Amino acid sequence: MAGYVYIIANxxxxxxxxxxTNEISRRILEHREGSGSKFAAxxxxxxxxxxxxxxxxxxxxxxxKRIKKWRRAWKIALIEASNPDWRDLFFELNC
Numbered sequence: 001m002a003g004y005v006y007i008i009a010n011x012x013x014x015x016x017x018x019x020x021t022n023e024i025s026r027r028i029l030e031h032r033e034g035s036g037s038k039f040a041a042x043x044x045x046x047x048x049x050x051x052x053x054x055x056x057x058x059x060x061x062x063x064x065k066r067i068k069k070w071r072r073a074w075k076i077a078l079i080e081a082s083n084p085d086w087r088d089l090f091f092e093l094n095c
Contacts, residue, residue, distance in 0.1 A: 003060025005067065007050035007079060008040060012086040015043040016075055020064035022057055028090050048090040050079045 004024040008017050008031055017040045021027035030036040032046045040046070054060035067075065083089065 001057050003054045003057035005052040005060050005064045008045050009047050009049045010043055010045045015045050017045045018067045020060050025093055047088045049083055049086050
């Protein structure tokens with residue numbers, strides 16, 4: 001089964017939330033509706049700014065755990081390497 005690591009933000013350089021899912025569109029919709037996670041809902045973190053597909057969910061889970069331990073600056077660098085404008089990638093998903 002495939003998996004996705006994702007990072008959502010409330011604004012450029014704002015609050016960040018990293019997660020993992022097997023169905024990216026559904027999971028981001030949950031965040032947008034405020035039911036994705038308590039932390040994300042409280043800080044209104046809804047903008048998909050980074051997504052990384054994996055062929056196996058186990059690989060995605062491992063990667064997400066590593067990213068969660070990273071320093072904030074490293075997460076920002078990861079986002080800006082592929083999405084320097086911090087645009088909402090939700091509308092570009094092909095799932």
